[in-house]
Amino acid sequence: MPKIAVYGAGSWGSALAVLLAKAGHEVALIGRHADEMEEMKRQRENKRYLPGVALPSGLLPTTDLTLLKAEMVVFSVPSHGVREAACLVRPYLSEGCIVVNTAKGMEEGTHLRLSQVLIEELPNNPVAVLSGPSHAEEVGRDMPTTVVVASEVETAKAVQDMMMTPSFRVYTNPDVIGVELGGALKNVIALCTGIAEGLGFGDNTKAALMTRGLAEIARLGVALGGNPLTFAGLSGVGDLIVTCTSPHSRNRRAGVALGQGKALDTVLREVGMVVEGVRATRIAHNLGIENNIPMPITEQAYKVLFENADAKVAVSDLMLRGKRHELEEVLEMNWLS
Numbered sequence: 001m002p003k004i005a006v007y008g009a010g011s012w013g014s015a016l017a018v019l020l021a022k023a024g025h026e027v028a029l030i031g032r033h034a035d036e037m038e039e040m041k042r043q044r045e046n047k048r049y050l051p052g053v054a055l056p057s058g059l060l061p062t063t064d065l066t067l068l069k070a071e072m073v074v075f076s077v078p079s080h081g082v083r084e085a086a087c088l089v090r091p092y093l094s095e096g097c098i099v100v101n102t103a104k105g106m107e108e109g110t111h112l113r114l115s116q117v118l119i120e121e122l123p124n125n126p127v128a129v130l131s132g133p134s135h136a137e138e139v140g141r142d143m144p145t146t147v148v149v150a151s152e153v154e155t156a157k158a159v160q161d162m163m164m165t166p167s168f169r170v171y172t173n174p175d176v177i178g179v180e181l182g183g184a185l186k187n188v189i190a191l192c193t194g195i196a197e198g199l200g201f202g203d204n205t206k207a208a209l210m211t212r213g214l215a216e217i218a219r220l221g222v223a224l225g226g227n228p229l230t231f232a233g234l235s236g237v238g239d240l241i242v243t244c245t246s247p248h249s250r251n252r253r254a255g256v257a258l259g260q261g262k263a264l265d266t267v268l269r270e271v272g273m274v275v276e277g278v279r280a281t282r283i284a285h286n287l288g289i290e291n292n293i294p295m296p297i298t299e300q301a302y303k304v305l306f307e308n309a310d311a312k313v314a315v316s317d318l319m320l321r322g323k324r325h326e327l328e329e330v331l332e333m334n335w336l337s
């Protein structure tokens with residue numbers, strides 16, 4: 001069985017390492033704190049990030065970077081750590097080893113997608129992206145899950161072969177841009193549906209935010225080169241649904257607390273894990289302006305997060321926007337032609 005290394009021992013890295021080890025691979029789960037990895041090795045559990053999930057015997061928790069010499073390296077560090085992590089692991093990777101990014105975000109400052117960051121830093125390695133509706137808590141417990149891997153065809157198929165199990169169904173899609181942007185931008189909308197929930201609004205409001213949120217994700221995504229149909233797939237609407245509705249979602253939970261009136265820094269401290277939607281809101285706001293793409297929901301999220309706007313006023317501003325045709329972009333931009 002091929003050797004696989006997972007770099008980043010938070011919730012997602014741990015769940016994927018469990019999945020891959022159960023599939024029969026020899027897996028090194030590489031974290032950055034020796035004491036925590038030793039404890040994980042002793043307890044056979046990641047008590048901080050994935051409590052209640054036993055680590056199978058084929059999974060080695062470690063800080064030993066030499067174990068990155070593997071056939072596939074899965075990157076599971078938050079988006080803001082991806083470039084630093086790529087530089088750190090570079091000397092240890094075998095040439096041709098597939099690098100799979102599983103973080104959902106973009107790089108602040110450059111506005112690069114994370115696969116672009118990895119390609120810049122790891123030019124000798126094929127890079128793939130794994131995305132889709134997949135909470136660590138459920139993957140760690142073998143609950144049926146479907147995801148998508150995006151890259152050039154042969155790499156995507158190799159990742160599909162290595163990762164697919166009876167409870168983890170992996171589809172391929174060549175549209176790397178669409179898959180990555182769907183995964184990064186849904187976090188903004190999940191924060192917003194959480195805020196609506198925290199304000200005491202109901203399912204109509206959440207469905208409105210999800211549907212019109214998808215419209216603006218696709219609008220920006222297509223302008224940046226994504227395939228419109230990808231946004232109707234697992235990494236688009238699929239991940240949007242799970243993140244906006246699941247009790248596991250950190251973005252949704254952070255939104256609920258914000259809607260209840262807590263301050264952003266308090267909320268981030270309380271969640272205690274990465275809330276990618278905060279950075280993604282800043283990035284999407286800037287990308288919308290740069291590309292002249294209307295992003296009304298993102299715009300209001302930006303005001304609430306970074307300009308102290310009242311969330312209730314933000315919802316009301318969205319409701320009072322000028323009249324529009326529902327399928328404006330589809331008709332204007334000939335998406336279906």
Ligand SMILES: NC(=O)C1=CN([C@@H]2O[C@H](COP(=O)(O)OP(=O)(O)OC[C@H]3O[C@@H](n4cnc5c(N)ncnc54)[C@H](OP(=O)(O)O)[C@@H]3O)[C@@H](O)[C@H]2O)C=CC1
Pocket residue numbers: 008009010011012013031032033049076077078079080081082084085102103104105134135136137272273274276
């Ligand atoms: N959790 C989930 O269900 C899913 C998460 N994702 C995505 O995966 C990515 C990681 O999320 P997740 O695992 O949930 O996050 P967590 O907050 O659970 O864990 C983050 C992990 O990354 C480590 N880390 C942070 N910065 C660096 C760095 N620069 N170098 C090395 N390690 C670092 C943290 O270490 P330390 O403890 O030392 O800070 C921690 O182990 C995110 O982009 C998320 O959107 C995607 C699908 C599902």
Ligand SMILES: O=C(CO)COP(=O)(O)O
Pocket residue numbers: 104132133134135136190239242243248249250251252274275276
């Ligand atoms: O991307 C995810 C599930 O597909 C995880 O979402 P959260 O980061 O909001 O928990």
